[in-house]
Amino acid sequence: MSTLTEPFRVLVAEKIADTGVDMLREQFDVDLGTDWSRADLLERIGSYHGILIRSATKLDAEVIDRADKLRVVGRAGVGVDNVDVAAASKRGIIVANAPEANTVAAAEHTVALMLALARNIPQAHASLTSGKWERSKFGGTEVEGKTLGVLGFGRIGQLVAIRARAFGMRVVAFDPFVSAERFREIGAEKAETSDEVLAAADFLTLHLPKTPETQGFINSATLAKAKDGVRIINVARGPLVVDEDLKDAIDSGKVAGAALDVFAQEPITDHPLFGYPNVVVTPHLGASTAEAQDRAGVQTAEQVVAALTGGVVSTAVNIPAISAEDSAVLGPFVPLALRLGRIAAALAEQGVERVEVEHLGRIAERDTRFLTLSVLMGLFAGRTEEEVNLVNAPTLAEERGIAVSERRETKSRDYADLIRVTLVKGDDRVRVVGTTLGQLHRPHLLEAWGQRFNLQIDDPHLTLFRYSDVPGMVGRVGGCLGEHGINISAAAVGRQEDGARTDLAVMAVTTDVRVPDDVVTQIAGFDGFVSGRSLSLD
Known part of the structure; x- marks a missing residue:
């Protein structure tokens, strides 16, 4: 690896607080490109190690592909919609924002x-x-x-x-x-x-x-x-x-x-x-105060400084939380963890005060915090004003008074690896369990609503129904979905857990389109049906 002999160069592509610019200039060579066109940016981005933007500058894959030296993108604002985070991550570029500025x-x-x-x-x-x-x-x-x-x-x-x-x-x-x-x-x-x-x-x-x-x-x-x-x-x-x-x-x-x-x-x-x-x-003035704009610029400048000087980038949206070795082993389980978080959230009718995540089997030998964070991402996805990511997920839980615990056990019954997610509120507990199967690590749901089954859940939409365990109920679900033009990709019926007697069964189906809420309500209203939930897994 070559050693950097000249100072880092940082481009401030949009106007931010002078305090933020001064902070950058204390350590780096800083250019102001607030009047640059996209053509200018494409031509010159290759010479910068850091860039600071607001909402107008689009850092898409084309721009990032030309950013040969780029190490960090600072977005002076809450979202990162104008940044191709996946492309940046692939190049090892840190993307940070200012989520609390406004x-x-x-x-x-x-x-x-x-x-x-x-x-x-x-x-x-x-x-x-x-x-x-x-x-x-x-x-x-x-x-x-x-x-x-x-x-x-x-x-x-x-x-x-x-x-x-x-x-x-x-x-x-x-x-x-x-x-x-x-x-x-x-x-x-x-x-x-x-x-x-x-x-x-x-x-x-x-x-x-x-x-x-x-x-x-x-x-x-x-x-x-x-x-x-x-x-x-x-x-x-x-x-x-x-x-x-x-x-x-x-x-x-x-x-x-x-x-x-x-x-x-x-x-x-x-x-x-x-x-x-x-x-x-008012014309979208919610974040339009001098203090908020200054705060966003200063906070983002701080993150750029940290990224280029080896500090902690506390608002990064794409920093891996674990070693490359553990990431390689646990990476295939991330989609499963995200989906289990989403499913648990959808089933938690009474809300949540504590999240318990258990990693069982071979994965427990690794640093499973990465998977726990992924569960939290799934749990909070679409349920918070802030965009949730691996970095801010624990903070979002803390702000909401939700305790998070993680347990690891290297032995697992029936499957080589299991992830078990339990949401607790008072005496109410919602538990979902999943694993991955096959060389492609397809995610499978193994337990929900107290019933066990095995359903591959790599289709984008999942619907679950709980109903009286009597003949004919599965057919009623399939018939109603068919009447509405909804095709079932896969289905599974819950089995009684550990031989315990219960009068209720659970049916889980995946579909290529989301089952509308009114259709779920219609089915849940049939005689013998108790409840239904439909959710998107992506």
Whole structure:
């Protein structure tokens, strides 16, 4: 390996805080390329060891392929959608971001919109500056003593709750992946379902990730469950709300007002709710504070410095957690661990306070932390506002008050290797077990809902049903799915665990398309059926 004799070179491709640039210049040769075109970037990227970007610069596979010396990409922001992380990982390039830079800004903007909505501040300002004195027209409502409903209780939702409590509000929140202890620390009430939040909230704030399950969550059906006169705030993601349904609810008086910072399509200047006297809108300003922008730049600069000087890159999204040797052995088990995390999360009806991961067999001879982190990634995928990765997964668990334990045992019954995942809340336990089989290490689900079976789960979609153990039930599932044009790739029926008697059986099926929730509900409503779950495994 050749020794580097000249200083590292770092490209700052987009504007960041001067403090961050100065930090880089203390140790490296820094060029500012904020006005570079893509052609410029492609031509010159090969001479840089580090690059710092925001959201405009696209570091796709073509750019990364030309980055011969590149060791680290710093993204001054939360996501890394504009970086081909897989291509960077293949080249051994660290990708780091600033996941906590805008949390305070987003929480404060949420509270600001809530207060503006309650007191008609933007409308009153517009009226007065247009030459009108309409004091009686803009009477508002106090937030003290009112109930704030919070859907999604991650970092931002918790910060909003703390601020709302300072205003004397009651806070009711729903997030099954936050422990009851964390709720108590903040002084919020833990709802068991989202419907409880909808029914209780005078003000409702959304802090959910955008997933197939949450897209369009605020719609005519959910709004019908809300309290009359509710006020809705969305500083999370535009697609969480069905605009026409919200408009209809405001027109009918069901919803007293809304405050929106995000929209399904952005930028937007023509929206069905623009101009409504009881709707407050801002152009995606949740993270737009000087402090948040500075913080993102400085935090990312710190990560670039750490990566190029041998320090700890605490916000990397793609650093392997284990040695290359262990990674080679355990790598084939990562898809299994991710899928088991997803399946366990889908079956945990009561939420989770503790995650127990057991590695049994030959894999227990290795550093299995990598697999435990993969289980957590599957567990939190699509359930947190933040993008989950191998680096931040333990932090996300800690912030939510979820304890994580790992156990290794080099002996395994029946299979050479097993991964067992158990989610615990009080006396409730949800356990799923899996292994890999064959030279290609195909992932197999071996246990769920207390029943044992063997189902290959490398198809992208899985559906499970629990039902009375009587003849004919499997046929009813297959018949209903067939009526809806859904083809079953593979199926397995659960066997009674350890000879224990039970009146319930479990059927698991994989399909090439996701079974819609209404079809799952239809089947689960058949006589003798107890419940059903459909989930995506990728």
